[in-house]
Amino acid sequence: MPLCNYCTVFVKELLTTPRLKTRDGLGDPDNSTLSHHEHLPKASDLPAYARNCSLCALFMQDVKAEASYSKKDIKETLGNLPSKLTLLGGDWFSDRVNLYRLIFTTDPVTTNRFFRIYKNPDDSSDVLKDLFSSPPFLPGSEVSFSWIQKCLNHCITNHEHCKVAISGATLDDVPLLPTRVLDLQIAQGESRIQLVESSGSRAPYNSLSYCWGQQKKKWLQTTRANLKQNMNSMSIRTLPKTYRDAITVTRNLGVRYLWIDALCIIQDDSKDWSQECQKMGQYYESARLVIAASGAKDPSEGCFLQPSFLPKVVLPLYQDGVAVSSFTVELSADSEDDDPCNSPLHERAWATQEWWLARRTVHFLRAGLVWACNAYGNDEVPFAVSDNGCSRDLEMYRDWDIIVNNYTMRSLSHQSDKLAALQGLANSLQQTNQDKYVMGLWARDLPRSLLWLTGIYNYTERIEELTRFPSWTWASVHGNVIPWKMENIAEDSATLYGILDETRKLSIEAHTVSGIIAHRHWNCVDNMISQYTLTHGARDVISPEAIVDDDEVHIGWASFDEAYDYGEHTVNCLCIVEDTPQQTVTRKPPERGEQSPEKQKRSFHCLIVEPVEDDELQSDIPAETWVPTFRRYGVAHIVKAFTENELNQSLVYLV
Incomplete structure (x- = not known):
């Protein structure tokens, strides 16, 4: 035409x-x-x-x-x-x-x-x-391997940024191997590989990042029953396609060792799994290259995906008015086919730390390959077409909020892995700031970091599998969590005295304020407080509920952890952080001989809590030293005029 x-x-x-x-x-x-x-x-x-x-x-x-x-x-x-x-x-x-x-x-x-x-x-x-x-070239073709090798060589030679870990430590080009790795160069020939124990050896290796898929499908894994057999040798033909493709890529890059979690961790050995989980972040951070099967939904689909047919047209190329050659114009692929951030692997929670920690990643997608490394945006990167998802220059607590927000939008096959899937990243960050990591939060960021909000990207609820986590950590809810963006923060109102590790109980001293959830005040817009001081204008926060005092005066807004209609009821709030002091409010003129108590309008960011029975934990404690115990079920922003004597701090436990 x-x-x-x-x-x-x-x-x-x-x-x-x-x-x-x-x-x-x-x-x-x-x-x-x-x-x-x-x-x-x-x-x-x-x-x-x-x-x-x-x-x-x-x-x-x-x-x-x-x-x-x-x-x-x-x-x-x-x-x-x-x-x-x-x-x-x-x-x-x-x-x-x-x-x-x-x-x-x-x-x-x-x-x-x-x-x-x-x-x-x-x-x-x-x-x-x-x-x-x-x-565009087909993934798995010779030209694709040459392109990856070209990207890798350029990065190793030119990118100083890709030689530094998040902790600031220099990453070794010949790192310690993981506890177990797959040896791809064994005497039995190319059709077989062997699981080997590294015993402290050093060598370059690649790691695989991929979707496990539905747990009903049992892909080949290393267990106590087949460990000895796998350490003898494994036939590549018995492996799912994603593993086979990763082996092909690694061999074509001249790398001998490959780490795949399902094969290198003993899956039914809880002790081995726990030990390796602590090291998993290091395995991705130290890898020469992370091979990401980003376009595959499970291990059966592979890295080398069949590209979708895209409409195209061949056009003449003119020089000085004469057609001298031709070129092709082709419809670009859908974003889920060419963008790692819209891929199936991006939905997997475990991939959060894998992508943040990896210094170099090649993403295999239906539309082709995407190279990403830590130098993107910091150096001349001829090949990079995607950010690695992170910055080496972290603002610790702010960026942790961002990580948690992103992480909790992703899916986990086992909700009990909620903290385990971020442990490797937390370990690396811990080396950066020497802070104590406690149940998904950082000790020096407490008590402020207790004030997280639940979002509406997915249904938020507390499920049985997460009851192992205390209510004060974001890990206790199933669903998206977002940071509470606060302005004009003056100081922490509450004092944290300790974290009782055995009971996972926080000992905290705070002001307590009560109010009533009143649906009929949903559209409150008086001069006391706007709902947007709670949501900070965010559209992804569950719509807050109005809080009034006993005189039905609007004093704030509440947002609950679960998307559930609690009805009109009294809420108890622990004041955690206070805004910049508000103006002084004076009552009507006093009667003759009376003092005029001044009230100062105070603004608090609070936890909404409910009392819990703690007889078992405090059974041996004398009544006079008994401490009330609470469980969190939401957050609130309270602005109210208080006299000096109306705010008293009390010691409580949070579980």
């Missing part, structure tokens, strides 16, 4: 793009736009042009597929304003840039439609040599 006049003008102007001719600003990934081009005078005419123009037909295919509208709806959506084409550059090097992507834009549509541009594999024209990106 030929091109319309408008697309012909665009194609003929391609090589006249000023930045391609002058090399102005090349090598700057933040300035990747090469040129803008007018397309159709009225975007609504696209369906008509698509009947006789191959490039317009490609644009039209994407519009139809994305919108799934009727013809009338498509015209209305496209609008009568001009459509535009934008060229982007990619594959950044110091001396050149390749044409990489074409964007088709219509107004008032705000969504850009992306198309990849690349040279044809069989075209050896000098015109195309340094101009177009190479065509």
